[in-house]
Amino acid sequence: MWRNELRDRLLAMAKRRGFIWPAFDIYGGLRGFYDYGPLGSELKRNIINLWRKYYVLGEGFAEIDSPNLSPEDVFRASGHLDKFKDLMTVCTSCGAAFRADKLVKTENADSLSADELWEEMKREGVKCPECGGELTKPEPFNLMFGTHIGPKGKGERAGYLRPETAQAMFMDFQYLYRYFREKLPFGAVQIGKGFRNEISPRQGLIRLREFNMAEAEIFFDPEEKDWPGFEKVSDENVRLIPNTGGELLMSIGEAVQKGIIRSRALSYFLGITKKFLLDAGIDEGKLRFREHLRDEMAHYADDCWDAEVLLSYGWVEVVGIADRTDYDLSRHMEYSGENLKALRKYPETREIEVTEVIPDYGKLGPLFKKDAKKVAEALISLGPDIAGDITVSADGKEYTVPESAYRVEKVKKKVSGEEFIPHVIEPSYGIDRILYAVLEHNYKEVIDDGETYRILSLPARIAPIKAGVFPLMAKEGMDKKAMEIYEMLRNEGINAFYDHSGSIGRRYARMDEIGTPFCITVDYQTLEDDTVTMRNREDKRQERIPVKEIAKKIADRIDGGIL
């Protein structure tokens, strides 16, 4: 386990070198908000691009980009307005705060309103568990940041900063469904900011009030149990902690076969997640997948596995892979009145016979006037097993429909498929947490000659700077030559860094500290034969290569993932 001093030194380095800075620092800072400095921004971008490589290029999912701020309706439908909050009660004598629903004995206490809960607390005589003092009436604390959209007054609407990027992908379902030419499964992704008004953010990048997330929503037919591409990951070994207890090490395929992971679709994204995290530089020995306990699940989830990484803070969730079933689409259908269903097409259009009740509106109209429509609907809802004069009730009133006002008939219909609400699997990645974990898992200190030497062993593909370019000494044209190479690399799209100050060893050390995988040095021989040395961060070995080949060599190693 990490000592905190080591973490402190990593964070000091991250601040000093421009990875992470406290936001609003000159005004004293604010908990839960950080700036990414130049290296941090680049690192974040590289991690996100790696994620895109998996989800957009790899899976063929479609990326969308939607507003951070949403009108209230969205969260009424999503459930965040009601559920993404806690009723807090505070002790009047010792000041301790509690979730009020955890203090009462009633079943389903979390579904009670503040008033109901307050009544229940009084009835049970609940006192402060800490000191026995009196508790205040529970007050809701919603974790969403609220604001007003539009000018105060008539045009004003309540709005909230989104606590997750997911909702837009549900709201855009119809567009996406058409974009994918009405074929399931398909996936949509969004990379962006989420906002949560955490009561007490701690632990640096681990709990932020404004954070970066990358989410995918994969829509699929719940009857399609199989998952395309499942074989790609079925041999991946993973450490699993199912909610039935215990810890298991087995392949994805085996876990599905034994029913430990309930769906192939869900398990597929466990496998993809593992591959992505390892590519990003997460240590496999510090990675596990843990299934949520039933009472731990978010309000929208049916099953959920978290990817957790071991950090100096303990095991921390970095990815949540949830089966949201049809919760979101159903809710948005209910609240918006729109049809968010997909069609399960039959191989060919079928002609089926159905027995239907067919009201005779020509008779019903004169009989029931304004109520005719309601009566007809009530009649149809009785189903085809009716005969004779029928009494139906609508809106509390009874109507007698004579036999002559309807008929029951077999009719032929063409049916091309059946409608259903797709289910959704959601892998949700916390980019900031992943970025921090990558730093911790790759930060090393070596004591060399009594001096602490720091190396950040970032995978080459996510390292913010790919190559340092130095003249051995800044004279006799070596500096000029190095500068030329530096510019050449940048023109090739390789983020490089030129440095001629101090000794060559110091410059290597500076690059090692920020995770630069390669260093190019121009020496006297370069002036003769146009070759340079290329040094590898991990083993400090050098090879001599022609200037012409530098860019290609570096590019190859980044894409090939040598490091």
Place this chain on the structure above:
RNA sequence: GCAGGCGUGAUCUAGUUGGUUAGGAUUAGGGCCUUCCAAGCCCUCUGCCCGGGUUCAAAUCCCGGCGCCUGCACCA
């Protein structure tokens, strides 16, 4: 939100029975030197978290705020 600990340049730190221009090291920038892994020499920049109070005088004592760490709670 509560409790405890902490807060001196970018980093580490000296300095608190209140008492001159807050000292050092590292880093960073400039220069000299230097033929590949934090060498050396010279010069230079950056600081008492913020606000209020006590006092002739506050980095030092008191109060509040902010931030960091730990625990509880919360969140995922």
